[in-house]
Amino acid sequence: MPSGVLNNASWLLLEKGLLLGSGFLFTIVLTRYWSVSELGDYQYLLALVALLVPFSNLGLNSLVSRELVTRAEHTDVIMGTAVVLRLLGALLGGVIFSLLSIWLVAPTLQPLFFVLLFAQLSHAFGVFDYYFEAKVQSRVSAILRTCVGLSFMAVKLSCVVQGADLYTVLLLTVVEWVVLSLMWLLVYQLYHKRLKEMSWCSAQARRYLSRCGWLILSSIAAIVYLKIDQVMLGSLHSSESVAFYSLASRLSEVWYLVPGIVVASFYPSLIKAKEQNEDYQGSLQRLSDSLCWAAITIAILMSVIAPVLVPLLFGDTYLPVVAILQIHIWAGVFIFMRALFSKWLLIEDLPKYSLVTHGSGAIINLLLNSLLIPEHGALGAAWATLASYAVASYLGLFIFPKTRCMGVLMTYSLLAPVCRFRLRKRG
Template sequence: MFSLAKLTNNPASFGAIKNAAWLIGEKILSMLLVLVVSILISRHLGPERFGQLNYIIAIVSLVAPLSSLGLNAIITREVVNAPEKQDEIMSTALVLRLLTGCFSVLLLYIASMLGFFTELGALDWGIIALSAVNIFTALHVIDFWFQAKVQSKSIVKVRFLAILCSSIVKSLLVWFDADTAAFVWATAFEFLLISFLYLLIYYYRQQRFSLMKVNWQYGMNLIGQSKWLVLSGISAVIYVKIDQVMLAEMVSSSEVGIYAVAGRLSEVWYFFPTAVVASFFPSLLKKKAQDEAVYKAQLQRLNDALVLGAVAVALPVTFLADWLIVLLYGVEYQAAGVILSLHIWAGIFAFMRALLNKWLLAEHLLLFSLVTQGIGAVVNVLLNYLLIPELHGVGAAIATIISSAFACYIALFFHHSTRPMAIIMTKSLFMFTRVFTWKPVRSSKRTSDKEGIG
């Protein structure tokens, strides 16, 4: 069974927990701030205009994996394993992400010129504006340097400062009765501000980017490692964001606004597994090299904790969904209540996915990241196509749950390489059955020593 004491019995794990505490603390404050501002904006714009704003953000999100190049966790791993080459690693990763960011802008510009985003009308320029600013999110490689050092205290401060400034700007726009276009520019401002502050704190720590440090051969090697992560990232975004795009094209912007409200309350919790797993990842990598039995035991405990966290969120939200929606967003969004009560259960698979992503990287099984995310994307698109015309947002929520189950859990049973994690997840999902069967996991080294003595 899950035990917090087991995770804190060594300095490395304790340091990871302290790092996670900073990440989670910042995310809780940010979550509350973003949620309050989102409520103000949704009430101000109404379902239709709020839906248009979220449609623009969803479209830009679809190409975000191209900009990140799937290098996030790889950067952390590379800096952990070769700290003496960190300048080369960071500079090379930054340049690669800047170049692919420019390619993403070109891609969306062509799509816009071909008339793909008909629902936006005069606001189609917002897609190009946001994607252009999104180029500077290449500087988010700095975040993963801090994760590798297990020193998130500084980075969470600047990230919260950026969100605070952005929230003040957006609140003022609501106060002055601004239109949808103003909120598009406010979102662009937030992208730019957080990237600039990341750069500032990185330079404050006496770290530097340099074109002279860019190693193109090493960069090609990184792309070779991350190619499956890029494609899997695109697949992941498709099964997370395509529902809003399809709702806009198949129903209306108003339906997107209603669905976005439910999705925001449901997905706002996804910071928790990301923060926890990011903090434990360096420690897990070291444990894997030192003792396979302890490594597997920590994987199980961590996954248990993630499932417990997801259920702890989903249960109360399910019963309070209607009341929460009306209280926070008003009667205009009342239809989002039933959507939220369903959508929140996709969180169980999203929480486990955070650990799965790191496990695939540690086990050098990145191809399966693409396979599983691809299965989720295909299932989601098909189910959305079948369910949205009749059930609208409710259909999209059902599609999200089922596709998440396929991408994050069911697909793992299809191959022997990923089946060990499927078994870990199954034990977590049915952890109550292990209360009377649990046995402490012993170090493989100690076991082998005893066998040798015998």
């Protein structure tokens, strides 16, 4: 791997680690200073706003990066058109969700929600991140996001300790979004020195829109996976259940960074093995086995220590998180193997199956949540998540002939100890 690429990845990994760690610390502090209901309202509003990400992204991220690499001489048009399209998408999403808020958001929280909707327009300027990605200068983006994120995290932590409520923290979040967008503009000008030259081009817009349809749908499916359970808990059950579930999911999802890093590290060697026919299937099987049983080991350990870990981190008030975590953590088994499957789809040039499998999982997630949440609350949402991940990342692979081989490979991974025992017995 070229040193520039490795350096790029290292900065992004450092950024994710710092922001993830500070975010987790902030959540722990919130559990100590806020009521369960207030924490639930906070997580619910953020989850609801997160559903707008596909509108503000419009699936343009990878397209912008590719265009900047292949048509660098048109950078001003590429960037200007992308920013306008993302602003229009964010505005459309804001209008739709402002209408939905009549049913989804409590009247007392609606003014704050409208402020969040307006502020999310600033997410459109995140497109500048992909300029630096195309230039293999993600260090710039990582430093910018980390500095802004950690600075505002420190301010919010201080405010919460001094008694700040939900409104204060979310308004600080709004300011953070706006400051980050202004910093994107400033840094882009410093590096490219042509901010004023950005321009709209109808032909470029059509070029984008003709290619991003599948990507938008895939983004919607992915965000449904991540956030719809908390939104449905808040609308169908209670704020308290959102709080309990959000804490359990944080303790589960903190591990999801591991398979991404591992698979990204092996990705070049897998491509080489495929091209040169050097034990490609064997490499896939060994990596799948390792990912599968690493996830199973984590799930067992977290299930065992949950009764001690949860009250230690969050206090006895949050003991219901234990049972939710002991279910939710097992979804990681399928997420870990899914990381390899996602790269396999790229190697085999089968990208449409990413949307098909994600979409099927999202639909199942919605259906199961609507059936289980009214009666079982956060426990029902945890079971729905586990089932939908199992379908999207494992069982669904057996439906399609072209992905069936990966379903079989994952089955061998799940049964690896049994298979090895039988081989040794035969030996």
